[in-house]
Amino acid sequence: xxxxxxxxxxxxxxxxxxxxxxxxxxxxxxxxxxxxxxxxxxxxxxxxxxxxxxxxxxxxxxxxxxxxxxxxxxxxxxxxxxxxxxxxxxxxxxxxxxxxxxxxxxxxxxxxxxxxxxxxxxx
Amino acid sequence: xxxxxxxxxxxxxxxxxxxxxxxxxxxxxxxxxxxxxxxxxxxxxxxxxxxxxxxxxxxxxxxxxxxxxxxxxxxxxxxxxxxxxxxxxxxxxxxxxxxxxxxxxx
Numbered sequence: 584x585x586x587x588x589x590x591x592x593x594x595x596x597x598x599x600x601x602x603x604x605x606x607x608x609x610x611x612x613x614x615x616x617x618x619x620x621x622x623x624x625x626x627x628x629x630x631x632x633x634x635x636x637x638x639x640x641x642x643x644x645x646x647x648x649x650x651x652x653x654x655x656x657x658x659x660x661x662x663x664x665x666x667x668x669x670x671x672x673x674x675x676x677x678x679x680x681x682x683x684x685x686x687x688x689x690x691x692x693x694x695x696x697x698x699x700x701x702x703x704x705x706x
Numbered sequence: 707x708x709x710x711x712x713x714x715x716x717x718x719x720x721x722x723x724x725x726x727x728x729x730x731x732x733x734x735x736x737x738x739x740x741x742x743x744x745x746x747x748x749x750x751x752x753x754x755x756x757x758x759x760x761x762x763x764x765x766x767x768x769x770x771x772x773x774x775x776x777x778x779x780x781x782x783x784x785x786x787x788x789x790x791x792x793x794x795x796x797x798x799x800x801x802x803x804x805x806x807x808x809x810x811x812x
Contacts, residue, residue: 620749627792627803627804627805627806628741628792628803629803630802633801642799645707678748687796690737690755690796691755692737692794693739693749694751694760699748
């Protein structure tokens with residue numbers, strides 16, 4: 584059974600940093616791309632970042648480029664999102680999601696999602 | 707940047723058919739995925755690559771994609787289909803989500 588468990592969310596002041604983790608199990612982690620998707624309170628889904636199965640390719644939404652860094656440790660089956668220079672508009676539930684292929688461009692969509700972790704940016 | 711437009715809401719009578727559109731420039735040339743999200747829950751993939759259903763998704767869910775519009779069709783709508791639905795594509799090295807549609811079953 585595929586399981587994705589996010590952690591690391593919490594309350595942080597504007598300008599601060601936070602690192603999210605996503606522990607994966609139930610599939611060959613290194614064979615699949617992964618994404619982070621967020622959802623602000625009462626709003627729609629917003630894709631944040633993606634990384635290929637090997638970790639060699641990374642992609643970012645314009646809204647987080649230069650502030651967030653996605654990475655993965657295939658030996659630990661764990662996905663990360665380092666978030667720096669946080670702003671109030673980064674407040675959201677952050678989901679990690681498994682892609683259906685080794686690359687996000689594979690055309691298979693995000694077939695499994697975690698339950699999300701809440702990040703609140705406020706003073 | 708690429709944009710996907712969905713109707714804010716769609717209402718459907720119990721047992722009837724709901725159609726949710728997703729508009730985008732030449733979207734017919736892209737792979738479209740659809741997600742269902744119920745309140746307080748994570749999204750669930752219901753259609754991938756325009757018209758393919760993941761295992762466990764009822765046959766009542768179907769999809770099509772042509773020209774500038776992709777469509778998710780829910781046949782024989784049930785109360786449990788009430789949810790928000792989002793379309794998604796991969797474009798210019800980014801995932802793009804649609805604006806989302808709230809489906810109400812009357």
